[in-house]
Amino acid sequence: MSAPIALGIIGFGIMGERLLRAALGHATDAVTPVGVWDPAPEAAARLAGISGAVPMLASVEAVIAACECLYIAAPPAAHIPLAEAALAAGRAVFLEKPLATDLAAARAFVARAEASGARAAVNFPMASSPAVAQLARWQSELTPEALAIEVGFATWPRGWQQDAASWLALRAEGGFTREVVSHFLFLTRRRLGPLTLVEAATTYPAGQGAETAIRARLTAGGVPVTLTGGVGTTEQDDHNTWTLNGAIRLRDWSFAEQAGADGTWTQAPDAVPNERMRPMVLRGQLHGVAAMTRRTPHPLATLREALEVQEIVEAILAA
Template sequence: MVDKPVKLGIIGLGAMGGRVLDVAAEHADLEVVRACDLDQATLDRVAAAHPEIAVSRDPADVLGASDVEAVYLATPPAFHAELTVAALGAGKAVFCEKPLSVSAEDGRTMRDAAAASGLATAVNFALSDRDVVLEVERALAAGEAGEVLGVDVRLQFPQWPREFQADAAWLDGRQQGGFVREVFSHFAYLTDRLLGPLRAVDVSADFPAEGSEVAARGLLRAGDVPVHFTGVAGVAGPEVYEWVLWGTRRSYRLRDWARLEVFEDGSWNPVPSRRRGSDASRLGLFAEAVRGTGSPNLAGFDIALRVQEAVEAFHA
């Protein structure tokens, strides 16, 4: 017997929400029944492309709908807590964009509401089910890295927000935006997941008169392992996404989200990858969670709150 698709409502149809809608609309495990955004032109485009989906400018039309079993939240993070609490209160599972929130109180409220609800909740960290991440996780469990001595994370952006996010003006605001929240949070999650609870030790960021950070750096710790982060935006140079785990036997370098290399015998060597892990696969895992099957490869609200706390230390 084939499980019926989970009926999904999506709130927020910007770069990420719009992409998730297109993926979910073709997903065998999901049926997108409702979508919400404040921009009428966006709703008109969605209605033309997906006439089977009911669209609205009012989130209550998604949260209160009897035909919605689960909600995907792709709004700016300041709205996550209010919408999450309302969705859970209405008996709907929640798949939320990262960061969990920008307010410590809101983040804790979301975590506690998720725990009390007993419903499926998750945060869409892009690295949670990538095959390259699962390979590093396997290697660490097998002791192949030896003792882990440290982690380095380096991010570099010639343009922020990036071109595909240009319409999301909030991403260039100090209140909710910036590459530390939007991008470093993925690698903070990865480090916490593999090495233990992440916490900020000595971190800082440089802000212009207006807008989000142009540079950030700092020392964090995952358990007892030191984690060094540097990031810069607005540079004359390529985009760089690099995470390196330094071990005494082998070291591992993840570049551009999906290119894994291992250092042994004096050089970096590529690890074969089938490029597994995507919004489609994480939506499938979430559908399974809604049906009652948990997945270790989805990020829960607990780890997302630790990531939020580490990230927000740069803004303190």
């Protein structure tokens, strides 16, 4: 059995902490965290409070030197510079999305990485979701005809994201289309095929705030897709559905459901809330990280898939 991959983490906000906890608690056979770096003093305090946590190292360079694969959970503007530094040092990289805030920079980065055979993947957790695997089994019995994606939020950023509101709430790097809708576009690309934007409209507040509503029509592998999203449309932190043919759907991230003859939705027998499914999903992602680092087959999102999603996201936001 192969030894666990040495994993470094840059950025210890919500996602960095979640991945570290998953690595320590659910994927010790796949990865061994060896170092974290984040400039914020509060990040160091939170890291120190995690039992069995790895050290906060002195610099980005120290984390890269210590690891075999670098997980990049910093704000989007830092993604490409950090990834290129790690790749130049011969490391694999696992990035949060989006690839960049600049679409031209993202395209150029992906082209360089593909040309060099870089070991790189992007963290779209639905690649390892048991609920998505259930949808795939149900979908094998259907001919896709139409897809509807709906997302809604009580506020933006969501309640648990307020510590990152300094960038998530702003148009330049944040917004729910980049942060949430991208996951459902990735799922759509995986399940149905290449994405094409037909039309879109986006509503912004005054100033530099992120979008408050979107609507769009797309196709995915030729299948028509409708997409709607808005802030203040639900009392939940977030509510979402991905519904194919009106017959099967993914609800609130983790519930795979089928529609009965009377239109009533029934959950898959093993359906669980997202809070309980997240550790299973992250364990799968971390096993994918180990496989990607070893250049063996894995389910993780490729740079090309992430770029295709980002192309659509930025086109919606520009509409």
